[in-house]
Amino acid sequence: MEKKGSKFGYLNLPGGLPVFKAEGKTEVVFDIIPYVVTDEHHLDADVDEDVATPGNLWWKKPIKVHRDVGTDDEMIICPTTIGKKCPICEHFKTRKEEGADWEDELKHIAPKNRSLFIIVPVDTRECEEKYEAGIPHLFDMSDHLFLKALREETDRDIDNDGFPDLEDGMSLSVRFAEDKFGKNKFAKTSRIDFVEREEQYTEDILEDVPALDDILKVFSYKEIEEKFHGAEDLADVDEDEDELVDEDEVDERPARKPKSARRTTRKPKDEEPEDEDEDEPEEKPTRQRRTSKEKCPHGHKFGVDANDEAACEECTLWDDCMEAKEKNE
Secondary structure, X not given: OEEEOOEEOOEEXXXXXXXXXXXXXXXXXXXXXXXXXXXXOOOOOXXXXXXXXXXXXXXXXXXXXXXXXXXXXXXXXXXXXXXXXXXXXXXXXXXXXXXXXXXXHHHHHOOEEEEEEEEEEEEOOOOOOOOOOOOOEEEEEEOOOOHHHHHHHHHHOHHHHHOOOOOOOEEEEEEEEEEEEOOEEEEEEEEEEEEEOOOOXXXXXXXXXXXXXXXXXXXXXXXXXXXXXXXXXXXXXXXXXXXXXXXXXXXXXXXXXXXXXXXXXXXXXXXXXXXXXXXXXXXXXXXXXXXXXXXXXOOOOOOOOOOOOHHXXXXXXXXXXXXXXXXXX
């Protein structure tokens, strides 16, 4: 169990808040606890339905991140998460319009989707030394490796939609499988079951739940520009941090974990990056370009299920499958 009192990568966590890090080959039962929304630009906000709007409870904080930014290969919050301009997204859009190659350039800088949750572990018998039952933890994972599976389960049975309710919710029994790429191991959600809670909650628990909107460490436009392009390119930057952006401004393709957009300064090979994210392995196998009609090596539908299955994370036919899917659409 990790406890951080200041900075945790792209987050500024309250003192004493433990971090839940999913591990493969484990099963954990936990409750997702809602928090009070403070961000008027929350990515889940629906003003008409009064969902995820300031002052109301909501159960997750969706964020967009850019990986491997700058000489330190940082993972940073994309400012579009809070309704502000992002120089990396602007560069992405410009290069796409100029015909830049997706594989060689665009996918490395496209924003990736993650979600933050506050969870209370209930049954941690398989990993009780790491997580303390009954205590709120921060849970941060890529949407592809957790939220996708959760959505599939709630779509299968709409009665499960109320799982995060304080007084009438359900616990999640989550199995995390272990996958491996090279030397990197990472956890992915293999199964989620909804189970009756042993105990429900009152609003008193909210006193121990941080506002997820307020813990994001978001750099300014100029700071991101400097990290991404270098300080020498800042002279003509016209900054307007308060201008809101349209969520559809960046027409991004579904993206896999990028290889780093490497710069000249590198970390020593035996030193772990400060914000290492095991959800998505850093290295990827050399892709095999095929011209003939292919079948999915993992038993899914080639050109249909591209980027929708956990196996897509490492599949060497991902590019061909994505191209086929786009043609079909």
